[in-house]
Amino acid sequence: MKRLFILANGTLKRKGNTLSLITKEGTKYVPITTISSIYVFGEVRFNKRLIQFLSRNHIPVHFFGKRYLGTFYPRLFNASGFMVLKQVQTYLDPKMRAGLARKFVEGAIKNMATVLRENNFQEDAVKLREYLKLLPEDVDGIMGVEGNARSFYFESLDKILDQDFRLVRRSRRPPENMGNSLMSLMNTVLYAAVLDEVYQTHLDPRVGFLHSTNFRRFSLNLDVAEVFRPVIVDRLMISMINRREITKDDFEEMTAGLKLTQGGLRKVLTALDKRLSSTVKVGNRKMTYSRIIRAELYKIERHLSGDVEYSPFLIR
Numbered sequence: 001m002k003r004l005f006i007l008a009n010g011t012l013k014r015k016g017n018t019l020s021l022i023t024k025e026g027t028k029y030v031p032i033t034t035i036s037s038i039y040v041f042g043e044v045r046f047n048k049r050l051i052q053f054l055s056r057n058h059i060p061v062h063f064f065g066k067r068y069l070g071t072f073y074p075r076l077f078n079a080s081g082f083m084v085l086k087q088v089q090t091y092l093d094p095k096m097r098a099g100l101a102r103k104f105v106e107g108a109i110k111n112m113a114t115v116l117r118e119n120n121f122q123e124d125a126v127k128l129r130e131y132l133k134l135l136p137e138d139v140d141g142i143m144g145v146e147g148n149a150r151s152f153y154f155e156s157l158d159k160i161l162d163q164d165f166r167l168v169r170r171s172r173r174p175p176e177n178m179g180n181s182l183m184s185l186m187n188t189v190l191y192a193a194v195l196d197e198v199y200q201t202h203l204d205p206r207v208g209f210l211h212s213t214n215f216r217r218f219s220l221n222l223d224v225a226e227v228f229r230p231v232i233v234d235r236l237m238i239s240m241i242n243r244r245e246i247t248k249d250d251f252e253e254m255t256a257g258l259k260l261t262q263g264g265l266r267k268v269l270t271a272l273d274k275r276l277s278s279t280v281k282v283g284n285r286k287m288t289y290s291r292i293i294r295a296e297l298y299k300i301e302r303h304l305s306g307d308v309e310y311s312p313f314l315i316r
Contacts, residue, residue, distance in 0.1 A: 001036035002277075003193070005269045007262060009043040014053045032057050037196045039189070040064065041265065060199055062192040066259065067184075070217070071195060073205075080202035086304040087207040087220075094138065100303065100310060101139050101210035105146045106132060107227035107312025112153045114315050115230045116160075119238065124156040139210065146210075146226075157234070164248050165241050178251050181258045182241075182268065186233040187225070189272050194221040194228070197294040202301055224296055227312045232289060236275050245271070 006012070010023035019030045032053070038061045054061060054074065061072040090096045109131055116125040131149035135142055158166040165179040198205045198221055208219030210226065240246045250264025260268060279286045287295065296313050303310035 002034060003196075003273055004030060004035050004038045005041065005266075005273070006038065006044055007041045007266060007269075010045070012044050012046045012050060014050050032059070035059055037062065037192075039192065039269070041269075058199070060192075060196055062195075064188070066254075068188045068191070071192065073195075073199070073218075076199070076204070078200065078202050079204065083202040083301060083304065084204045084207070087204055090304055091207055091209060091213055097209050098137055098139050098142060100300075101142050101223070102135055102137075103310050103312055104210045104223050104226045105135060105142055105149075107314060108146065108230065109149050110312075110314055111227065111230040112149070112234070115234050115238075116153070116156050118235075119160045121156055121159065124152075124159075128153055128156070139212075143210070157238075160238055162241050165237075178248060178258060181251060181260065182237055182246065183233065185260065185265075185268060186237060186272060187229060189269065190229060190233055191221050191225050193272075193276055193290065194225045194293055197290060197297055198224075200294055201297045203297055224293065224300075227296065228289075228293060231313070231315050232272075232275055236271060240268075240271060 004019075006021065008021075008023040008025065010021055013020045013022065015029065017032050019032060019035070021028045021030065037059060038054075040061060041064045051072065054072070058074050058077055060074060063069040063071070090100060109128060113125040113128045116122075116128060128149060131145055131152070134145045136145070154167045161167070161179060165177075165182065167177075167179045167183070195205055195218060198218075203220060205218040205220045207213050208221075208223045210223045211219040213219050246264060246267060250261055250267065251258050252261050276290045277288050279288050280292070282292060282295075292313060299308070299310050302308045
């Protein structure tokens with residue numbers, strides 16, 4: 001099963017049990033059984049019949065413009081009333097919610113420190129881990145420490161990244177430089193990829209713990225992505241820049257901010273998809289990063305059920 005990325009403008013239709021993508025370059029057919037989710041970056045036309053077809057096959061569709069626009073999330077087919085109750089109970093209990101939120105931030109900080117250590121910034125890695133001692137027992141305080149830790153981490157990343165890609169000052173809407181533009185895109189795709197995996201579990205993506213559950217449609221995927229951003233996004237970003245797989249020629253100026261060219265976008269999405277599908281050893285097993293993310297969600301399920309306390313995934 002694979003992620004289908006649509007960058008070109010065109011029409012997406014159902015043809016039997018196959019998807020038909022019609023663009024000015026021709027028609028591409030993709031069997032529905034080979035797809036796990038769809039990421040739409042181009043201007044694509046479709047009808048209700050297609051939506052019904054995708055829903056019946058449990059395929060989420062993520063839409064992107066200058067930024068993430070939203071997701072067509074098929075009806076939950078693995079939904080568990082018991083698990084939703086456990087999520088809500090944990091969210092409403094300040095101590096239980098903070099305990100789980102703290103775990104996400106601990107995993108994020110430890111993984112960020114490992115990225116710095118891998119790039120020969122041992123001293124900065126040690127300093128970053130000091131933030132673990134400052135984590136309080138309330139969610140707002142935990143978010144505050146996480147923000148300070150990540151600011152320090154970005155300053156350290158600037159020592160690693162090529163000068164053209166230094167983050168300088170983290171900016172998002174719009175990204176003010178190439179480093180921010182690249183990181184924002186990669187983070188957004190990761191959030192969608194985690195959402196894909198949430199859909200395969202008994203968890204409800206609308207109930208998170210670190211990120212508040214409010215009028216935002218999804219928050220649990222943002223929680224889990226905190227642990228994996230250093231693992232997947234930051235490592236890949238450093239690698240692509242250092243190997244000059246992405247350069248300043250892959251960006252173009254907008255009225256405000258920067259964005260990747262069509263060719264640059266294709267390179268980044270291909271690299272991200274390859275990284276998510278790549279296999280690593282976890283204990284005695286070999287797993288793709290997508291499967292590791294799903295396993296992380298199963299760990300959260302067991303935590304909420306009271307079986308085993310959640311422990312975040314850590315890179316070695």
